[in-house]
Amino acid sequence: MVSKYHLENSLIYLDGSDIPRNIVGITDSDELHEFERELLTEAYQVFYNELDDNTVFDEAYFKSLHQRTFESLYDWAGQYRQFNMTKGGSRFCQGAYIESNSRKLFYELEKEDYLKNMHSKTEFIKRLAYFKCELIALHPFYELNGRIIRLFFDMIVRYNNYRYIDYSSITPEDYINASIKCVQFADCTAIEKIIANGLKD
Numbered sequence: 001m002v003s004k005y006h007l008e009n010s011l012i013y014l015d016g017s018d019i020p021r022n023i024v025g026i027t028d029s030d031e032l033h034e035f036e037r038e039l040l041t042e043a044y045q046v047f048y049n050e051l052d053d054n055t056v057f058d059e060a061y062f063k064s065l066h067q068r069t070f071e072s073l074y075d076w077a078g079q080y081r082q083f084n085m086t087k088g089g090s091r092f093c094q095g096a097y098i099e100s101n102s103r104k105l106f107y108e109l110e111k112e113d114y115l116k117n118m119h120s121k122t123e124f125i126k127r128l129a130y131f132k133c134e135l136i137a138l139h140p141f142y143e144l145n146g147r148i149i150r151l152f153f154d155m156i157v158r159y160n161n162y163r164y165i166d167y168s169s170i171t172p173e174d175y176i177n178a179s180i181k182c183v184q185f186a187d188c189t190a191i192e193k194i195i196a197n198g199l200k201d
């Protein structure tokens with residue numbers, strides 16, 4: 001029997017693959033990754049140029065990063081996912097609760113003035129790690145969550161006069177293990193360490 005999950009899944013991915021259906025019709029994984037990489041590089045320039053004192057890092061901004069970066073490639077760019085998703089042994093926020101949990105999270109971020117006026121670097125890192133962990137566990141989009149969450153916090157970091165968060169000294173496995181701690185144990189210490197080591201003055 002074909003389950004509902006698989007039917008929904010096949011709306012996003014080419015049958016039997018983890019390659020998302022896309023507007024330009026790319027079916028090769030390497031080619032798609034290269035295309036995504038180019039879009040993301042352009043997006044960093046666009047969003048860096050747009051940053052100013054009035055930039056508000058709210059939910060609309062977060063969604064717009066996904067939408068504007070990938071709308072030429074995916075028709076679901078900027079839309080939250082509707083179905084449940086797992087990776088490895090991790091179960092992300094259920095599809096049905098993404099809207100409400102995201103609203104709550106961004107309300108919390110708003111109450112903290114979008115991390116714009118933190119008293120110390122230590123406190124900034126701590127709160128940034130907390131919100132990053134929550135977004136990792138939310139996993140709101142069908143794909144490209146990792147990249148858009150990193151982009152979002154790179155913009156917040158730049159707003160606060162740091163350069164960016166450098167992830168080049170850790171392996172993808174380190175990042176996934178830190179994410180597993182967020183999703184499965186609500187423990188942001190590993191992500192906090194990665195941010196503390198990677199935050200460039």
Ligand SMILES: Nc1ncnc2c1ncn2[C@@H]1O[C@H](COP(=O)(O)OP(=O)(O)OP(=O)(O)O)[C@@H](O)[C@H]1O
Pocket residue numbers: 087088089090136141142143144145146147148175176179180183
């Ligand atoms: N087993 C796991 N448990 C918990 N979280 C995970 C697991 N595997 C991956 N993740 C999280 O999901 C993200 C990947 O999501 P997605 O594939 O939607 O985005 P991506 O842009 O391709 O990410 P990335 O570039 O980090 O691989 C990772 O960045 C990580 O935070």
Ligand SMILES: [Mg+2]
Pocket residue numbers: 143144
């Ligand atoms: Mg991915």
